Amino acid sequence: MVHGRGARLALAAWSAAIVAFLALPIVLIAVYAFNPSNVQSWPLHGLSTKWFSSTFANGEMRDALWLSVRAALIATTIALVLGSLAAFAVHRFRFFGRETVSLVLVLPLALPGIITGMALNSLFAFGGIDFSLVTIVVGHATFCIVVVYNNVLARLRRTEGSLVEASMDLGADGWTTFRLVTLPLISTSLVAGGLLAFALSFDEVIVTTFTAGAQNTLPLWIFGQIRLGQRLPQVNVVVLVVVAMTLVPVILAQRLTRETGVLRR
Amino acid sequence: MAAALDASEGLSLRRRASGALHRRPAARALLLLSPPAAWFVGLYLAALGVLFVSAFWRVDGFTGEVVHSWTLDNFRTLLSEPTYRTIALRTIGIAAAVTVTDAILALPFAYYAARVAPRRLSRALFVAVLLPLWTSYLVRVYAWRLILARDGILNWGLDHVGLGSLNVAYSNIAMWIVFSYIWLPFMIMPVWAAIERVPDSLLEASADMGARGFTTFRRVLLPLVLPGLAAGSIFTFSLTLGDFITPTLVGGAGSDFIGNVVYRSVGVANDVPFAAAFAVVPVVVMGAYLLLARRLGAFEAL
Amino acid sequence: MTTFLDKPSGPPAAIAITLAVLGLLISACGGSSGGGGGKASNLPTKIGRGEGQLNVIAWEGYTQPQWVKPFERQTGCQVHSKYAGSSDEMVTLMRQGGGSQYDLVSASGDASLRLIRGGNVKPVNVSLIPGWRDFIPQLKSPAHNTVDGKHYGVSLQWGPNTLLYNTSKVGGSPSSWSVLYDPRYRGQITVPDNPIQIADAALYLSKTQPSLGIKDPYELTDKQLGAAVDLLKRQRPLIKKYWALASDEIDLFKNGDAVVGASWPYQTITLQGDKVPVKDLIPREGATGWADTWMLSSRARHPNCAYMWMRWVSTPKVQAQQAISFGETPANTKACSFMDRIQKGACAKYHANAPATYFNSIRFWKTPVSDCGGGQTCTDYTEWQRRWTQVKG
Numbered sequence: 001m002v003h004g005r006g007a008r009l010a011l012a013a014w015s016a017a018i019v020a021f022l023a024l025p026i027v028l029i030a031v032y033a034f035n036p037s038n039v040q041s042w043p044l045h046g047l048s049t050k051w052f053s054s055t056f057a058n059g060e061m062r063d064a065l066w067l068s069v070r071a072a073l074i075a076t077t078i079a080l081v082l083g084s085l086a087a088f089a090v091h092r093f094r095f096f097g098r099e100t101v102s103l104v105l106v107l108p109l110a111l112p113g114i115i116t117g118m119a120l121n122s123l124f125a126f127g128g129i130d131f132s133l134v135t136i137v138v139g140h141a142t143f144c145i146v147v148v149y150n151n152v153l154a155r156l157r158r159t160e161g162s163l164v165e166a167s168m169d170l171g172a173d174g175w176t177t178f179r180l181v182t183l184p185l186i187s188t189s190l191v192a193g194g195l196l197a198f199a200l201s202f203d204e205v206i207v208t209t210f211t212a213g214a215q216n217t218l219p220l221w222i223f224g225q226i227r228l229g230q231r232l233p234q235v236n237v238v239v240l241v242v243v244a245m246t247l248v249p250v251i252l253a254q255r256l257t258r259e260t261g262v263l264r265r
Numbered sequence: 266m267a268a269a270l271d272a273s274e275g276l277s278l279r280r281r282a283s284g285a286l287h288r289r290p291a292a293r294a295l296l297l298l299s300p301p302a303a304w305f306v307g308l309y310l311a312a313l314g315v316l317f318v319s320a321f322w323r324v325d326g327f328t329g330e331v332v333h334s335w336t337l338d339n340f341r342t343l344l345s346e347p348t349y350r351t352i353a354l355r356t357i358g359i360a361a362a363v364t365v366t367d368a369i370l371a372l373p374f375a376y377y378a379a380r381v382a383p384r385r386l387s388r389a390l391f392v393a394v395l396l397p398l399w400t401s402y403l404v405r406v407y408a409w410r411l412i413l414a415r416d417g418i419l420n421w422g423l424d425h426v427g428l429g430s431l432n433v434a435y436s437n438i439a440m441w442i443v444f445s446y447i448w449l450p451f452m453i454m455p456v457w458a459a460i461e462r463v464p465d466s467l468l469e470a471s472a473d474m475g476a477r478g479f480t481t482f483r484r485v486l487l488p489l490v491l492p493g494l495a496a497g498s499i500f501t502f503s504l505t506l507g508d509f510i511t512p513t514l515v516g517g518a519g520s521d522f523i524g525n526v527v528y529r530s531v532g533v534a535n536d537v538p539f540a541a542a543f544a545v546v547p548v549v550v551m552g553a554y555l556l557l558a559r560r561l562g563a564f565e566a567l
Numbered sequence: 568m569t570t571f572l573d574k575p576s577g578p579p580a581a582i583a584i585t586l587a588v589l590g591l592l593i594s595a596c597g598g599s600s601g602g603g604g605g606k607a608s609n610l611p612t613k614i615g616r617g618e619g620q621l622n623v624i625a626w627e628g629y630t631q632p633q634w635v636k637p638f639e640r641q642t643g644c645q646v647h648s649k650y651a652g653s654s655d656e657m658v659t660l661m662r663q664g665g666g667s668q669y670d671l672v673s674a675s676g677d678a679s680l681r682l683i684r685g686g687n688v689k690p691v692n693v694s695l696i697p698g699w700r701d702f703i704p705q706l707k708s709p710a711h712n713t714v715d716g717k718h719y720g721v722s723l724q725w726g727p728n729t730l731l732y733n734t735s736k737v738g739g740s741p742s743s744w745s746v747l748y749d750p751r752y753r754g755q756i757t758v759p760d761n762p763i764q765i766a767d768a769a770l771y772l773s774k775t776q777p778s779l780g781i782k783d784p785y786e787l788t789d790k791q792l793g794a795a796v797d798l799l800k801r802q803r804p805l806i807k808k809y810w811a812l813a814s815d816e817i818d819l820f821k822n823g824d825a826v827v828g829a830s831w832p833y834q835t836i837t838l839q840g841d842k843v844p845v846k847d848l849i850p851r852e853g854a855t856g857w858a859d860t861w862m863l864s865s866r867a868r869h870p871n872c873a874y875m876w877m878r879w880v881s882t883p884k885v886q887a888q889q890a891i892s893f894g895e896t897p898a899n900t901k902a903c904s905f906m907d908r909i910q911k912g913a914c915a916k917y918h919a920n921a922p923a924t925y926f927n928s929i930r931f932w933k934t935p936v937s938d939c940g941g942g943q944t945c946t947d948y949t950e951w952q953r954r955w956t957q958v959k960g
Contacts, residue, residue, distance in 0.1 A: 003381060007478065011377040018374045019393050022449065025408035026400050028418075032411075039841045040410075041821045042417050060647065082301040089297035093290060101298075103555070104305060107313075110499060110555055112507015112547050114524050118531055118540060119312035121663075126315060131668055142309050145301065173283035203402055205510065210531075213668040214622040214647055222403050226514075227650045228627050229814025230837060232407075239404045246399040247392075254391050314586040342953075348960035414822030432754070434824050435808040518806040521960055529956075535659040 026243065033236035040232050051233040061238060064221035071133060071217060072201040075140035079197045080190060082141070083148025091156040108143035116143065117210030124211070131213025139211040140204060144197035151193035155186045195253045199246075218242075317548075320541035331537060339542035349526070353546050356523045359437060360505035363444040364498045367452040370445065371497065372490070375457040391457075394450045402447065406514050409443045410434070413515070435517035443515050444505050451504070452497035459493025460486070492562035499558050506547045523547055610692040614874045617644045621872040624649050624660050624672040626859070627813040628833045628893045629723075634885045642879075644872035652811050653761045654678035654932065655952075661687045667866035670873045673723060675857040676711035677763055677785075677932035677948075682862060683712075683719050689865040690717040695874055698881025698899050705926055706898045711933060712860040720862035721877045724886070726895030726917075727856040727929050728759075728767065729847035731830035733820060744771045744850045746827055748798065753805045757819050757828035760809035762948070762955035763932055766855050767829060768795040768802075770930060774852040784855065784930055786939040792946045792954065799958045809959060813837075820845055832894020832917075856929035890917050 003011075032040060036048035055061060083105075090101050108116050120139050129135060163185070167177040205219035212220060218238070225235045276284070286293050321335050343349045378390040397405065412418045413434045420430035433439050463486060471481040509524030516522075523546055530540035621644045623630065630648040639645055649669065651657045654677045661672050666687050674682055682688045693699045699707065699721060706722035713719065732741055737752075744767070747756055758764055769784035772794055781791050807825050810816040816834045819825035821843055835847045861877050863870065879885055886897035887905035896918050897906075903920045906913040918925050939945035 004478075008381060011373055011381055014373045015377045015382070015390065018370060018449075019390065021370075021446065022393060022397050024412070025405045025446070026397060028408045028411060029400065029404055032408075037841055039817060039821050039837065040407075041841075042411055042414070042421060059645070063647075082304055085297045086301040089294055089301075092297075093294040095291075095294050095298075103559075104310070105301075106555075108309060110503050110551055112503065112524060112544070112551075114507050114509060114527050114531075115313070115316070115544050115548065116309070118527070118537065118544065119309070119316040121531075122316050122319065122537060123308070123312035125663070131663075138308060142304070145304075168287075173280045174286060175279060175283060199399055203399070205403060206507075213663070214649060216647070216649075219401060219403055222401055224648070224650050226403060226407055227652065227812040227814055229812070229817045230628075232814075235401075235404055235407075239401045243396065243400050247396070250395050250399060251392055254388060254395065310586055317586060346957065348957045352960050410818055411822070414818070414824055416823040434822070435819075513811055517808050518803060518959070521956075526956060529655075531659070535655075535662060 029236050030240050030243075033233060033240045035233045035236070038230050038233060051237050055234040055237040058234060060216070061218075061221060061234065064216040064218045065238070067133065067136075067215055068202055068218040071136045071140055072198045074133075074137045075144050075201045076194050076197045078137070078141040079144035079148045080194055083145045083193065083197075084152050084186070084190070086145070087149050087152035087156060091153060102149075105146040105149050109146055113143075113204075113206035114210075117207040120207070121210040131211060132215070135211045135213070136208055136215070136217065139207040140201040143204075143207070144201055147197045147200060148190070148193035151189040151196070152186055155189035159185050192253055195249060316537075316541050317545065319538050320545060322538045324536045324538055339539045342539070343542055343546075349543065352521050352526060353523055355437070355519075355521070356506060356547075357550060359441055359444065359522075360502050362441055363448065363505045364452075364501045366441070366445040367449050367501050368456075368494055368498065370449060371452040371456045372494075375453055375460050376486075379457050379460040394453050398450055403510065403514075405447065406443055406511050409439070409446070409515055413439050413442070435515060435520075437517070437520055439515045439517070440511055440520055443511050444501075444508070447511070448501040448504055451500035452494075455493040455496035456490060457493075459490045459496075463489045495558040495561035495563035499555065499563055502554055503547075503551050506550060610690060611695070611870070611874070612692070614695055614878070615871045617642045617872045617875060618869040619643055619872070620645050620647070621671070621869050621876055622647045622649070622669045623876070624651055624657050624669050626650070626673055627652065629673050629859075629889070631889075631892050633892065634880070634888050638876065638879050642872065642875045644869070644875060646876070652813065653759075654763070655761075658682060658685075658687075661864060666864060667868055670864055670867040670869045671876060672862050672864070673859050674720070674862050675859050675932045676709075677934045679711045679720065679860055679862060680714075680934050683714055687865055688719050688862040689867075690719055691721060691863050691874070691877070693718050693721060696721050696878050696881050698878070698883070698886070701883070701901045702881075702898045703900055703926070705923070706858065709858065711858065711931070712862070720860035721881060722898045723859040723861050723880065724890060724893070724895040724897055725856060725858035725926075725929075725931070726832060726893070727849050727854040729830050729832060729835065729854065730850050731816070731820070731828050731835055731845055731847045733826040734844045734846050736826040740846075740848065741827065742848075742851050744852050745775075747829065748802050748805070750805060752827055754807050755824070755826045756802070756805050757808055757810050757816055757825040758802075758806065759829055760811040760959070762951040763855075764829070765792070765795050765799065765951055765955065766930070766932070766935075768798045770855060771852055772798060783939075785933050785935045786943075786945045787935065788943060789946055792950070796954045796958060803958060833892075836892070836894045853928055853930065856931050858931045887913075890919065896921075 031044065033051065034047040034049060035044060036046050036050070086101060086105060089095075090098060117139065120135070120142075124131065124135050163181055164177055167181045168174075172180065203219060205223060208217050208220060216224065222235050222238070225231050286296070319331065320339055321337065322331055322333055323336050323338055324331050374390075378387050382390060410417075414420075415430070415432065415434055417434065419433070424430055433442070467485055467489075468481060471485045476484070507524050509522055509528045512520045512522045512525050523543060527540045527544050530536045530543070623646060625648050627650045630646060635646050649660060651660060654675050657672050657674055658678050658681050661669060661682060662685065672678075672682070672688075702722055706725070708716075708718065709722065712722065730741060730744065730746070732746070736755075737746070746752065747758065758767075765787075766784040769781050769787055769791065772779055772791075773781035773784060776794070779791050779794055781787065787795065808815065808819060810819065810828070813831065813833055816825070816828060816830055817837050819828070820834070820838055821841065830847060832847065835845060838845045861880065863873050863877075867873055880889065881899060883897075883899050883901035884905050886899040886902035887909055889895070890897040890902060891906055891910050891913050894917060900920075903914040906917065906919055914920055935946060935948050935951055937944055937947040
């Protein structure tokens with residue numbers, strides 16, 4: 001569809017403004033990683049790289065980062081398995097309570113995180129379960145499941161069921177069909193869902209506050225530093241490094257999920 | 266080859282199980298559904314159940330122990346004191362404002378990125394929208410403190426342009442700006458996807474029939490994009506409704522949200538029953554909102 | 568394709584019913600998780616080997632690397648700190664997860680008794696803490712951490728809640744707390760987000776409205792509480808933000824959003840270190856304050872590291888370091904000379920050798936309880952918390 005030049009310019013300008021809006025705080029974070037002072041204020045009085053070395057030497061930060069990575073990996077794995085299972089069940093079968101499944105799975109995201117956090121906290125306290133990596137993972141996996149579920153379900157709805165039947169007609173049993181036919185078909189949705197789940201878990205702070213006990217995930221460590229107000233550039237350094245490291249997976253994921261093509265022009 | 270071997274040596278256990286399952290769809294359904302169901306029912310729903318049942322209990326002031334005696338005191342307090350009504354209305358109001366703002370911000374951007382921009386640019390825009398989600402939420406909110414402060418970047422910029430300075434730091438307006446910023450990617454994604462799915466031919470046909478740009482937008486595009494907007498709004502509304510960190514970091518004196526009171530009740534006063542009682546408000550509001558959103562087709566567009 | 572729209576009331580109703588049933592079933596089976604774990608068992612007679620880790624709940628600024636790193640090197644106990652901005656938070660954190668998540672908490676006087684009564688902390692053997700012998704007499708066995716002769720912790724440091732002001736924006740030297748209630752500074756004032764602030768208002772009223780008869784700002788009758796809350800409600804439109812995190816106040820002053828407020832010396836020192844023109848003082852009506860105790864969790868998982876920490880922070884050198892870093896007064900009388908060595912004049916500046924009259928002039932935080940003696944009924948802390956939400960809401 002052809003748009004007038006005026007319309008194109010206006011839309012482009014608007015989009016540029018939105019991108020600038022989204023990028024502004026991130027640029028600030030990057031710049032303030034070089035803040036010589038330990039208190040954040042404007043304007044910046046010079047640049048300094050002195051915080052980089054102290055950040056990497058900070059044992060608490062490294063522990064928190066490693067805990068976040070571990071929790072996110074385990075939670076994502078659980079979410080991938082459980083989310084896919086649920087998506088297959090909903091896609092293939094008609095059963096009592098089928099519509100409820102989608103609603104229930106989205107509850108951890110739709111309800112405020114503080115409720116999920118409080119609820120799990122009460123449950124663990126009630127069951128005498130100690131707060132540890134396990135409780136953190138339980139909290140994260142619970143809201144990550146729906147992300148994978150949505151992605152896989154959407155993908156399944158776009159695939160043709162006849163492919164599976166054809167595979168079985170050719171003599172493959174259920175497991176082989178799954179491995180050689182179904183899995184490749186949904187692989188991009190698994191990647192997209194997994195990446196999104198990882199991102200959600202890695203940056204989650206509200207539910208984790210209630211399920212973490214004495215350990216710090218990275219967001220909890222960051223919040224502690226924000227409380228202190230004296231070592232903020234370290235926080236900026238960590239965030240900057242994390243963003244830089246995640247740029248590649250994000251671009252990759254975007255390539256993968258866009259491959260189905262776009263209905264345009 | 267494998268099939269031939271199987272036929273000659275009798276069916277292996279795996280194939281027999283696979284065959285048996287294939288004939289019993291109910292068993293397959295059960296097998297698929299039990300792990301996630303067990304997780305959700307056994308952990309999440311059970312936890313929610315205990316939480317909301319505890320809204321009817323109370324806590325001993327000095328020792329902090331939850332006393333399992335049934336009482337409606339928590340709800341009575343909530344309904345009788347106007348403070349809580351104010352807080353609830355403020356929370357819902359700002360959540361609605363943020364939702365509307367994000368919808369307005371997202372639509373033109375998503376339209377441009379989905380239909381107008383060249384493919385390379387479109388992909389770059391996608392990354393640009395996703396990247397903030399990978400940057401720590403806490404730190405992005407904290408960066409806004411710097412932008413909105415009295416001696417901060419916004420006022421510095423306005424000053425240079427000669428527009429004087431604003432006093433928006435630590436206020437409800439600051440929270441509205443920050444929330445709109447933080448949840449914008451969540452609104453853009455489903456709207457983008459929805460706009461992508463609209464076939465070109467529909468828009469062209471509308472133009473062929475003489476409708477000008479805005480009319481086509483209003484009567485053809487908007488209804489088709491509505492499910493995407495509804496899906497995005499679920500996120501912006503619910504995430505704002507339950508948040509307490511942004512009010513703590515950028516809110517001012519009169520910026521308490523439901524989440525703040527709940528968090529203080531649990532994390533500070535250790536009064537879980539009261540927190541649970543107040544938490545019923547966002548649950549009810551979200552429940553109503555989800556039902557409305559489902560009618561608008563949001564669940565397909567998630 | 569989907570059957571979503573078929574049964575609009577089905578799924579949510581089913582969910583609600585399931586939740587209710589589950590919740591009732593579970594709550595029917597279980598009992599309440601008790602917090603009173605440790606009865607006064609045998610006190611340890613010596614400090615054993617370190618467990619390699621120590622989890623503490625501390626005020627912001629109480630576990631600075633300056634004295635944590637040497638401790639970690641010497642004892643091998645890795646210190647994990649969780650910061651809390653109010654006594655309430657500390658109490659809740661201590662009780663969370665069955666009480667065994669954290670080993671130590673630097674509780675102020677208004678949290679310590681609640682923790683003792685709740686059974687969340689256990690007695691310590693002060694003979695294992697050499698520094699204790701040199702503490703000022705008032706902090707060896709104060710009422711807020713010693714009950715029935717048992718020491719439920721080791722005193723740490725103490726200090727006042729100060730009046731912080733920007734010298735370039737606030738003319739002269741404000742000598743009264745009235746500046747916090749002054750409409751001239753509308754939208755530029757900040758006070759802590761903590762129900763115990765009511766005591767500050769009460770302290771102010773005890774001097775400005777003697778007819779109310781307030782003797783102890785923590786023992787308020789309903790009428791006195793009402794008066795204090797009214798004052799705070801009148802103050803509310805003047806407040807820019809109620810600070811909950813120390814960095815809140817630092818940012819407020821640094822970025823020009825506040826020019827006067829109630830504070831801790833930690834903020835003053837941080838701001839002055841960043842060349843912000845601020846000063847703090849104690850106004851003529853006096854001040855509330857805090858006396859902190861390191862308390863040992865009754866279900867601490869790393870008790871040896873905990874004792875090592877208590878021993879370490881009671882030594883004169885560490886007491887001096889912390890006092891100067893935070894701007895508070897050490898409990899150990901021998902710290903004075905160390906303070907002057909680190910920073911000339913610090914000992915006098917932070918009142919480390921001040922006479923007992925200074926100590927007595929500070930109204931230390933304590934938990935308001937309903938039984939305040941003399942046949943009177945005072946308002947308890949739950950009431951304070953409720954009123955505080957009203958003030959802010």
